[in-house]
Amino acid sequence: MDKIFQGVIYILTNPSFPEYVKIGYAKDVRKRVKNLNASSSTPFAFRIYATYDVLEELEDLKLHSIIDNLNPDLRSRDEIDGKQRVREFFAMTKETAYGIFEAIAEISGTSDRLHLWTASFKEEAEEELAEENRDTILHNHHFKEIEFSSSLTGKRYISKASEKGTLMIVDAVSGEEVPNFSKPSKKQIVAQALKDLGETVEKGQNDTLYQLVHRLEKLVLLKCS
Numbered sequence: 001m002d003k004i005f006q007g008v009i010y011i012l013t014n015p016s017f018p019e020y021v022k023i024g025y026a027k028d029v030r031k032r033v034k035n036l037n038a039s040s041s042t043p044f045a046f047r048i049y050a051t052y053d054v055l056e057e058l059e060d061l062k063l064h065s066i067i068d069n070l071n072p073d074l075r076s077r078d079e080i081d082g083k084q085r086v087r088e089f090f091a092m093t094k095e096t097a098y099g100i101f102e103a104i105a106e107i108s109g110t111s112d113r114l115h116l117w118t119a120s121f122k123e124e125a126e127e128e129l130a131e132e133n134r135d136t137i138l139h140n141h142h143f144k145e146i147e148f149s150s151s152l153t154g155k156r157y158i159s160k161a162s163e164k165g166t167l168m169i170v171d172a173v174s175g176e177e178v179p180n181f182s183k184p185s186k187k188q189i190v191a192q193a194l195k196d197l198g199e200t201v202e203k204g205q206n207d208t209l210y211q212l213v214h215r216l217e218k219l220v221l222l223k224c225s
Contacts, residue, residue, distance in 0.1 A: 005113075008051040009060045011097045012036075015044040015130030017089075019166055020076065021097045022046070023067075024088040025060035044130055047123045049094045052101050053113040064088075067100070073185040091209075146220045147172055152184050152192035159190070159213050167210055190216055197223070 010029045012022040026032035029051055037045045067090060068075055076089035090097065098116065105114040119127070145160040156172040169178045169186045178186050190212045191201045197219045201212075 003055060005053040006055060006057050008053055009063060009101075010051050011049040011094060011101065012046045013049045013094050014042060014046045015127045016042045018130070019093075020089045020091055021049070021094050022088050023060060023063060023090055023097060025054070025058050027057070044126045045123075047119060048117045050098050050101060050117060051115050052105065052110075053115075060088075063100070063104070066104075071183065071185055073187045144217055144221065146217050148190075148193045148216060148220055149196070150189045150193040151196050152189055157189065157193075159216070167213060187212065194219070 007025055007027040008029050009023065009025055010032070012024075012033065014020075014022070024032075029048055033046050033048055064075070074090045074092060076087040076091070101114055102111075105111045145158060147156060147158050149156045157178070158170045158172050160168055160170070162168050169189065170176065171178065178189065184192075187209045190209065194201050194212065194216055197216075199215065199219065
């Protein structure tokens with residue numbers, strides 16, 4: 001008997017925020033993307049990076065749970081009118097997200113359900129344009145390289161911008177970048193460094209890693225002046 005798929009779990013990307021992927025469920029992924037792109041709230045359009053065929057609806061919730069258990073700081077969260085809202089955006093590269101899908105498909109013997117989509121000419125052009133814009137933003141922003149310590153790990157770190165414009169937190173001794181799936185996370189490490197310098201960081205505060213590093217940068221530079 002042929003299996004009847006009820007939809008897909010998708011990985012969507014958007015050149016407007018390359019450090020995030022959107023992972024969710026849709027019965028019709030093309031229609032879902034069309035609805036997302038009907039909004040003018042983002043400079044560039046969403047594109048389908050990969051899909052995984054599922055037999056039941058809302059199977060993405062199981063995958064969300066797996067990622068949250070690995071590292072809850074990867075999930076985008078915000079607070080509106082005192083209520084926390086959990087989003088379907090995760091701080092990871094599209095390659096990392098696809099690697100998770102691939103591992104699950106291989107373990108369950110369902111690799112035939114996993115599909116990597118090919119970008120259209122327009123999508124590739126938008127990604128190139130977005131990359132050029134990020135280079136300009138990075139140049140104008142002038143991220144400063146700083147060294148700091150965090151009592152959470154007892155280590156010293158260096159924060160700096162990579163050539164692609166993403167923020168790197170590097171172990172000052174080994175020279176290795178702290179990975180996205182680290183425990184504690186980069187965000188937790190930086191938040192503790194702020195606390196070590198006397199800053200207040202509320203539990204559940206929704207500052208991004210970039211915002212926390214900006215605050216840390218000011219404190220470190222002030223201390224050194």
